[in-house]
Amino acid sequence: DGGITQSPKYLFRKEGQNVTLSCEQNLNHDAMYWYRQDPGQGLRLIYYSQIVNDFQKGDIAEGYSVSREKKESFPLTVTSAQKNPTAFYLCASSRDRASYGYTFGSGTRLTVV
Amino acid sequence: DQQVKQNSPSLSVQEGRISILNCDYTNSMFDYFLWYKKYPAEGPTFLISISSIKDKNEDGRFTVFLNKSAKHLSLHIVPSQPGDSAVYFCAARTNAGKSTFGDGTTLTVKP
Numbered sequence: 001d002g003g004i005t006q007s008p009k010y011l012f013r014k015e016g017q018n019v020t021l022s023c024e025q026n027l028n029h030d031a032m033y034w035y036r037q038d039p040g041q042g043l044r045l046i047y048y049s050q051i052v053n054d055f056q057k058g059d060i061a062e063g064y065s066v067s068r069e070k071k072e073s074f075p076l077t078v079t080s081a082q083k084n085p086t087a088f089y090l091c092a093s094s095r096d097r098a099s100y101g102y103t104f105g106s107g108t109r110l111t112v113v
Numbered sequence: 114d115q116q117v118k119q120n121s122p123s124l125s126v127q128e129g130r131i132s133i134l135n136c137d138y139t140n141s142m143f144d145y146f147l148w149y150k151k152y153p154a155e156g157p158t159f160l161i162s163i164s165s166i167k168d169k170n171e172d173g174r175f176t177v178f179l180n181k182s183a184k185h186l187s188l189h190i191v192p193s194q195p196g197d198s199a200v201y202f203c204a205a206r207t208n209a210g211k212s213t214f215g216d217g218t219t220l221t222v223k224p
Binding site for chain 2: 004006031033035040041042043044045048050058088090092094096101102103104105106107109
């Protein structure tokens with residue numbers, strides 16, 4: 001079955017450490033996205049990529065980095081520069097720019113202690 | 114400046130009745146509007162969308178209405194079922210593909 005896999009589902013890290021969240025899709029989608037959700041709030045865009053080897057900053061990119069070396073993979077690194085990293089992180093993909101309706105992964109809950 | 118707003122954090126309806134979830138937007142450049150449903154600790158699931166050139170789109174129990182002059186859209190669920198209880202997000206997309214989400218409305222359908 002096609003879909004998006006995010007791993008791990010729960011992640012704990014000490015303050016000051018970098019951590020990388022995995023996102024893999026087998027839907028052959030061109031575009032991939034990273035969103036962050038905080039309690040009681042909507043989804044805020046961190047980074048997005050429309051093609052391999054290209055990505056753009058979203059609304060809250062500070063303290064995060066990404067790479068898109070393969071079509072299937074779009075890992076997100078939460079660096080120590082991110083002031084409030086504890087959140088629920090969601091990865092999504094879509095076919096192309098004109099397509100509507102993202103397919104989301106099941107999310108990674110990151111807790112920094 | 115929040116471009117997509119869902120002003121009602123929660124909504125409670127009786128099973129079998131209509132649920133109406135509302136959304137307002139400010140950016141006239143959005144070309145698609147979408148609704149997603151989300152359960153706790155899961156990713157959102159796409160429900161239904163509408164192009165900016167349409168004013169209504171229907172899919173089974175779900176209908177989305179768009180009023181461009183008012184920059185307002187709504188999702189109607191008829192009849193509402195207990196399994197519809199979830200958080201509903203309104204989103205708007207530009208032709209560049211990015212989506213901007215509202216803060217969500219928690220729908221509770223009581224048996």
